Amino acid sequence: MPSTTVRPMTPPTVWLARGRHVGPAAEDVLRPNLQHLKDRGVIRDHLELPEPEGTLERVFEARWEVDGTVTVRARLALAHGSAAGQEWVLAAEAERPWDLRWPSPTTMFWPDDPDAAWDHEADADLRLRDINPLPPDDKDLRRVLRAAARSAWSVHVVVHEAMTPDALGRLPLARLLPPGLRHRVVEHRAAPHQLRAVNWALREFGVQVPRGGAVVLPGSPAPDDYDSDACSVRSVFLDGSEPSELIDALTRYVASPRPLPEGADGVLTALREDWHLLTLEEELARERALVAMYAEALEAMTRSRDLYREAAERAHEALAVYRESSAALPEPPQEVSSGSPLQQLTRSFGRFKATAKFRRPASSAESDGAEGGSDG
Missing domain, CATH: 3.30.310 (TATA-Binding Protein)
Structure with missing residues (x-):
């Protein structure tokens, strides 16, 4: 579920x-x-x-x-x-x-x-600033791509080499990305003959790599508005030129509203609430905020004490009125006792014994005698 x-x-x-x-x-x-x-x-x-x-x-x-x-x-x-x-x-x-x-x-x-x-990369043997060639074995290739498609912290991109690149094409694309993307992107490279195996592995995620192009994988959790077509690039020229279409796709993906990766909420909370590197002005502002917070707490405690004292006084007044009213009422008549408790117990036991004797069935000997008498 x-x-x-x-x-x-x-x-x-x-x-x-x-x-x-x-x-x-x-x-x-x-x-x-x-x-x-x-x-x-x-x-x-x-x-x-x-x-x-x-x-x-x-x-x-x-x-x-x-x-x-x-x-x-x-x-x-x-x-x-x-x-x-x-x-x-x-x-x-x-x-x-x-x-x-x-x-x-x-x-x-x-x-x-x-x-x-x-x-x-934290969870795999991959590099953030280098090319990560996909494994030659199809089973290993599927394992790597499935993990990449579910990655939460890094942005994974699969680039297909339409033909074996030259020296410029074998340089990582990360160096050409904007600084804010450069160390968050993991670049996977698929050799020319691996396109079929790559797309077979990615079909369960609803994405495909165009021949000679690239695709930004959805990650986990994927953005609500993730569009595989908008995250695909038809052509990536591995000649040292700026991959402008790929940069646009990456920028759209990073800018889309996304849930925080698992564990990142605690990291962000620590950054905001457990920050120590303060300037002098920030330290003064923090101290003023603390003083204001303590003053407000003290005022609330004082109000609570006064309310408690007022409630206690009203309770005492109500109790005094109740006692005065009770003293003014006539005492209820008391039931006259008939004999001592021992005598009452003896009379009750006698009544119980008589009732039991009246209700007791006749013994077998008495029954036989009664039958004999009737025969005579």
């Missing part, structure tokens, strides 16, 4: 991404890069939160401005390391709807070097 829970929608001001760092300790990559970006004036400030005992993640905050006056606040939560690497989740929110031309929030935390190890 499908769930009736309504998932909150992704606000237009929010930018979300999720990935995995597979190199050495990610903290040792983040700390110097954040400081380097602050020294250069790329970001306004950054903060690493103290890690409470028993927590499973380390949190970094950063803030910067775009378009000169629009403040962006971002929070990156980094999980503890494992054999598969360290998973990270990044949430950024701007003071107005997100513009894909703004810098990617990932580059405000991670170094944008080609050899950086942070750009792996």
Whole structure:
């Protein structure tokens, strides 16, 4: 039975991404890069939160401005390391709807070097900034595409090579995308002979890849207005030129109203309600808000105390009136007792015994005697 829970929608001001760092300790990559970006004036400030005992993640905050006056606040939560690497989740929110031309929030935390190890997809062995060739085995190909079509955090695109591309065509399309898309898109490449197998795997999702073209997969949950035709591109020229039609399809898909990915509501709540990197003005505003909140609570407690005192006084007055009224009423007549309780019990027992004797059936001997008498 499908769930009736309504998932909150992704606000237009929010930018979300999720990935995995597979190199050495990610903290040792983040700390110097954040400081380097602050020294250069790329970001306004950054903060690493103290890690409470028993927590499973380390949190970094950063803030910067775009378009000169629009403040962006971002929070990156980094999980503890494992054999598969360290998973990270990044949430950024701007003071107005997100513009894909703004810098990617990932580059405000991670170094944008080609050899950086942070750009792996969280749930699969895929890259965010590179080409991901589809497996040659049909079974593996179907497994990869079905997982991609259900992906929640990343946007997956399948590109079919009409013919084997040259050196320019073998470069990832991510480098040509707007910054706001560059680190959220996973590019899958299908070789010329794989088109039939690709479309066979995708038919259950109602999408097809045109020969020599591309399609943006629906994801999970898919946008309510997802249109496979609007998300398909007839031709993608793998010659190093800007894929304008594909960029338009991706932009429409990202801009469409979509529910938050699973787990993202908690990430967004933490960004908004557990924010620590405050300016002096913001700290003063927060303190004023706290003072106002405490004053309001104190006033409510005082009102409650006064109401309780008034109610108690009225209750005492009502009780006093009741007692006065009861004292003025004549006492009800008392029933005269006839004998002691023991005598009453003895008389009751005697009546019960007489009644039982009257109702007792005759014994068998008495019955026989009666029958003999009648025969004589």
